[in-house]
Amino acid sequence: MSSSDNEINESASLSLGLFPEVVTLFVDVIVPLPLPNLLTYRVPAIMNDMIQVGARVIVQLGTRRILTAIVARVHQDPPKKYIAKPLLELLDEAPMVTTYQLELFRWVADYYMCHIGEVMNAALPSGLKINSESKLQYNPEFDVNTPLTETEGKLLEAVQEKNSLSTDEAARLLGQKDIYPIIKSLSKKGAVLVYEEVKEKYTPKIVKKIRLTRDYEDWEPLKDLIDELEDRKQYKQVGVLMKYLARVPVMQNRTANADGLEKSVLVKDDISESALKTLVKKNVFEEFEIIISRFADVPYSGDDVQLSDSQQLATEKIMSYFKTKDTVLLHGITGSGKTAVYINLIQKVLASGSQVLYLLPEIALTTQIVSRLRKVFGDQMGIYHSKFSDNERVEVWRGVLSGKFNFVIGVRSAIFLPFDNLGLIVVDEEHESSYKQYDPAPRYNARDLALVVARLQQAKVLMGSATPSFESFYNAKQGRYGYVKLTQRFREAQLPEISLVNIRIERKQKKLKHNFSDTLLTSLKDNLTKGEQSILFQNRRGYAPYVMCEDCGWIPHCHQCNVSLTYHQHTQEMRCHYCGFTEQMSHQCPVCGSTRIKTMGYGTEKIEDELKLLIPQARTARMDLDTTRQKNAIQNIVQAFEAGETDILIGTQMLSKGLDFDKVSFVGIFDADHIIHFPDFRAHERAFQLLTQVAGRAGRRNTQGRVLIQTGNPELFVIEKILQNDYEGLYEKEIPERQKFNYPPFTRLIRLIIKHEDEIMAEEAAQALANGLREKMGSRVLGPEPPLVNRIRNQFLKDILIKLEKDNINLRLIKEQIREEIQKILTTKQFKQASIVIDVDPM
Ligand code: ADP
Ligand code: ZN
Numbered sequence: 001m002s003s004s005d006n007e008i009n010e011s012a013s014l015s016l017g018l019f020p021e022v023v024t025l026f027v028d029v030i031v032p033l034p035l036p037n038l039l040t041y042r043v044p045a046i047m048n049d050m051i052q053v054g055a056r057v058i059v060q061l062g063t064r065r066i067l068t069a070i071v072a073r074v075h076q077d078p079p080k081k082y083i084a085k086p087l088l089e090l091l092d093e094a095p096m097v098t099t100y101q102l103e104l105f106r107w108v109a110d111y112y113m114c115h116i117g118e119v120m121n122a123a124l125p126s127g128l129k130i131n132s133e134s135k136l137q138y139n140p141e142f143d144v145n146t147p148l149t150e151t152e153g154k155l156l157e158a159v160q161e162k163n164s165l166s167t168d169e170a171a172r173l174l175g176q177k178d179i180y181p182i183i184k185s186l187s188k189k190g191a192v193l194v195y196e197e198v199k200e201k202y203t204p205k206i207v208k209k210i211r212l213t214r215d216y217e218d219w220e221p222l223k224d225l226i227d228e229l230e231d232r233k234q235y236k237q238v239g240v241l242m243k244y245l246a247r248v249p250v251m252q253n254r255t256a257n258a259d260g261l262e263k264s265v266l267v268k269d270d271i272s273e274s275a276l277k278t279l280v281k282k283n284v285f286e287e288f289e290i291i292i293s294r295f296a297d298v299p300y301s302g303d304d305v306q307l308s309d310s311q312q313l314a315t316e317k318i319m320s321y322f323k324t325k326d327t328v329l330l331h332g333i334t335g336s337g338k339t340a341v342y343i344n345l346i347q348k349v350l351a352s353g354s355q356v357l358y359l360l361p362e363i364a365l366t367t368q369i370v371s372r373l374r375k376v377f378g379d380q381m382g383i384y385h386s387k388f389s390d391n392e393r394v395e396v397w398r399g400v401l402s403g404k405f406n407f408v409i410g411v412r413s414a415i416f417l418p419f420d421n422l423g424l425i426v427v428d429e430e431h432e433s434s435y436k437q438y439d440p441a442p443r444y445n446a447r448d449l450a451l452v453v454a455r456l457q458q459a460k461v462l463m464g465s466a467t468p469s470f471e472s473f474y475n476a477k478q479g480r481y482g483y484v485k486l487t488q489r490f491r492e493a494q495l496p497e498i499s500l501v502n503i504r505i506e507r508k509q510k511k512l513k514h515n516f517s518d519t520l521l522t523s524l525k526d527n528l529t530k531g532e533q534s535i536l537f538q539n540r541r542g543y544a545p546y547v548m549c550e551d552c553g554w555i556p557h558c559h560q561c562n563v564s565l566t567y568h569q570h571t572q573e574m575r576c577h578y579c580g581f582t583e584q585m586s587h588q589c590p591v592c593g594s595t596r597i598k599t600m601g602y603g604t605e606k607i608e609d610e611l612k613l614l615i616p617q618a619r620t621a622r623m624d625l626d627t628t629r630q631k632n633a634i635q636n637i638v639q640a641f642e643a644g645e646t647d648i649l650i651g652t653q654m655l656s657k658g659l660d661f662d663k664v665s666f667v668g669i670f671d672a673d674h675i676i677h678f679p680d681f682r683a684h685e686r687a688f689q690l691l692t693q694v695a696g697r698a699g700r701r702n703t704q705g706r707v708l709i710q711t712g713n714p715e716l717f718v719i720e721k722i723l724q725n726d727y728e729g730l731y732e733k734e735i736p737e738r739q740k741f742n743y744p745p746f747t748r749l750i751r752l753i754i755k756h757e758d759e760i761m762a763e764e765a766a767q768a769l770a771n772g773l774r775e776k777m778g779s780r781v782l783g784p785e786p787p788l789v790n791r792i793r794n795q796f797l798k799d800i801l802i803k804l805e806k807d808n809i810n811l812r813l814i815k816e817q818i819r820e821e822i823q824k825i826l827t828t829k830q831f832k833q834a835s836i837v838i839d840v841d842p843m
């Protein structure tokens with residue numbers, strides 16, 4: 001039959017009413033791009049039965065671009081202003097994104113004033129977003145016995161050979177345009193992994209193992225073999241066999257053989273290796289590999305945590321608050337064992353059949369906490385970490401959907417996981433500013449989103465901190481949150497004793513050695529003599545914040561940003577901490593030619609350097625952004641310190657985040673002043689949090705720890721409160737000022753950042769925007785003003801701050817007005833090159 005016959009027949013049968021009329025469906029989809037509108041596509045009729053909200057689809061945008069989109073709505077209304085293109089592929093038979101998530105995405109886009117596509121982008125791991133630039137990689141975990149079609153086989157071979165293949169290359173290779181069905185099928189069969197870009201290769205941890213082959217699982221053949229080997233004096237082989245039998249109870253239990261033994265246990269030297277090789281050749285042993293999870297070395301022990309009396313009491317209070325309140329703030333001093341309280345509550349919620357999400361700041365999510373939780377929760381716990389490969393994140397996503405993981409511990413983006421039955425969200429270290437995403441949009445705060453997610457799913461939120469954010473504490477005081485305190489350290493451990501050293505006086509008395517006070521050095525040395533560990537805190541990385549010519553005063557600056565370059569000695573570079581620009585350290589001044597270039601100020605690198613001279617016998621290590629870029633770097637530093645291989649750990653604020661070290665009895669704070677003098681309304685709150693948290697690393701067991709703070713301003717109120725561990729004292733002093741000057745928690749802030757390559761244009765655009773806003777919102781609008789660093793990446797920056805009262809205000813209308821005013825500026829011809837960032841609730 002020719003195709004025209006076919007057509008005739010088809011229309012004939014339609015008109016005869018033999019087939020039901022096929023409806024044309026359309027979908028509105030979210031694409032992962034900053035676009036204001038959802039896009040409408042036509043659903044090819046064959047997908048009609050399967051298409052559903054929350055499924056991923058492949059769409060073409062423009063003439064070339066291929067993207068993964070999420071179906072947000074299915075309907076029958078063709079778009080009025082354009083002809084809808086058909087969907088290219090439907091990726092999921094069941095929704096990959098739940099209706100709760102779609103609602104959350106909308107909420108986030110609305111509240112944080114960004115596009116829903118940007119939210120999608122932040123929420124979905126890239127492995128769930130195939131696009132025309134996606135790369136395919138061979139999945140090392142692929143089961144090679146899986147049947148493949150010829151085309152699939154061809155593509156997979158190419159992927160394997162080339163290590164990675166872009167979807168464009170794949171299309172060229174197969175000589176066909178429409179390759180998404182093949183990629184979809186290969187990925188479904190577990191043959192390939194799809195990456196947005198190849199950042200790191202997913203390499204599962206593989207262990208080589210040995211077991212007896214089927215033929216030798218029984219005693220008879222085995223005994224014959226051993227006799228034979230002994231006759232031939234092949235004692236090495238006998239030795240290997242005996243060793244295996246001693247470790248694996250094959251005779252008692254056959255399944256023990258199936259699990260085998262790690263090869264490394266059996267093979268200790270060349271001789272045993274060659275003996276084993278022979279036995280494998282003879283088909284007595286066989287080698288096999290297993291893939292183990294990254295945290296597999298931490299066994300599930302079914303451990304139950306025994307709460308102390310005060311922890312028990314706190315738990316009961318929290319539960320009773322949850323009867324009437326959705327959120328509880330657990331204010332527990334460092335070392336009080338907040339984690340034990342969380343564990344207890346999490347167990348209760350999981351037992352009731354609900355899901356649990358446990359949020360932690362990135363850096364705190366190390367093996368320390370994971371192993372503590374693993375022991376209790378075993379495999380039902382998923383880990384969602386940005387240092388994990390994308391594939392691992394996809395696994396957690398799918399695991400939540402399939403019910404494999406009822407409990408996930410994760411960093412801020414875990415708030416976007418596809419839960420649908422949450423009972424509890426724990427936000428640990430809730431004061432941490434790393435819950436806020438700075439760049440790119442959505443500039444969300446996961447702590448605040450926890451409340452939104454909880455509301456959508458009728459879950460409870462437990463926030464915990466030793467130093468709560470003033471916002472949360474205020475909410476607790478207002479009765480909006482339940483408030484529970486833990487005032488004792490676990491097992492009678494005591495809070496450290498904090499003392500000061502006045503660096504100004506010591507300087508005058510010429511007692512400083514490279515800014516190390518006598519007291520600080522003596523304390524570090526004493527601790528070393530006692531065989532105890534110390535932490536030295538300085539919140540600046542690199543060697544020196546800047547360098548200067550001693551003769552003419554020249555200071556090298558970044559040529560793209562208005563900041564001095566930081567000197568990194570290790571790489572002999574000057575580096576911009578804002579844009580990443582680097583240049584060789586210059587040893588001669590380009591202005592006056594002098595070679596007297598002096599390093600100014602102290603970064604962690606310099607401190608470690610000088611410590612090596614001042615206390616040469618100490619083993620030091622450093623933990624800052626520069627030493628922790630590698631995937632397992634944090635882990636390694638933490639483990640070496642735990643194992644006692646390091647005496648003094650020098651580090652930045654990374655050290656303050658929930659790490660629990662047994663043997664640290666002394667913490668030195670090198671320079672408290674630059675933290676306190678930061679020009680921000682939260683500076684004192686931050687300083688208190690940071691210094692108290694760092695101090696809290698000391699003396700977690702038995703002996704009381706000591707903390708020494710070097711400062712030139714011992715008279716400051718905030719310093720006094722830190723010494724007294726008086727959180728509420730500081731709060732009571734600061735809060736009236738916040739109220740007086742209209743800062744959070746009394747207002748909501750929206751920060752607008754205007755960027756332009758030209759300084760005058762930046763100023764004019766910002767002025768025009770501020771004027772427009774002022775007409776509508778009056779004195780709520782402040783600025784424009786240049787921020788502290790007023791040029792970054794060749795863009796001049798201007799800040800406008802909008803302070804909005806919390807009650808009796810139409811936030812929706814205000815945001816609408818802000819959007820309009822921004823739109824006006826961006827569509828004004830002369831400001832075309834300007835860009836404007838909106839940051840709601842900036843931190
Ligand atoms: P926080 O987070 O409140 O600073 P942690 O939860 O890290 O405190 O607890 C401090 C230390 O005390 C940890 O080493 C922890 O293992 C131990 N700990 C606290 N509570 C218990 C408990 N109920 N049983 C056993 N160990 C506990
Ligand atoms: Zn000079």
Ligand code: ZN
Pocket residue numbers: 558559560561576577578579580581792793
């Ligand atoms: Zn720069």
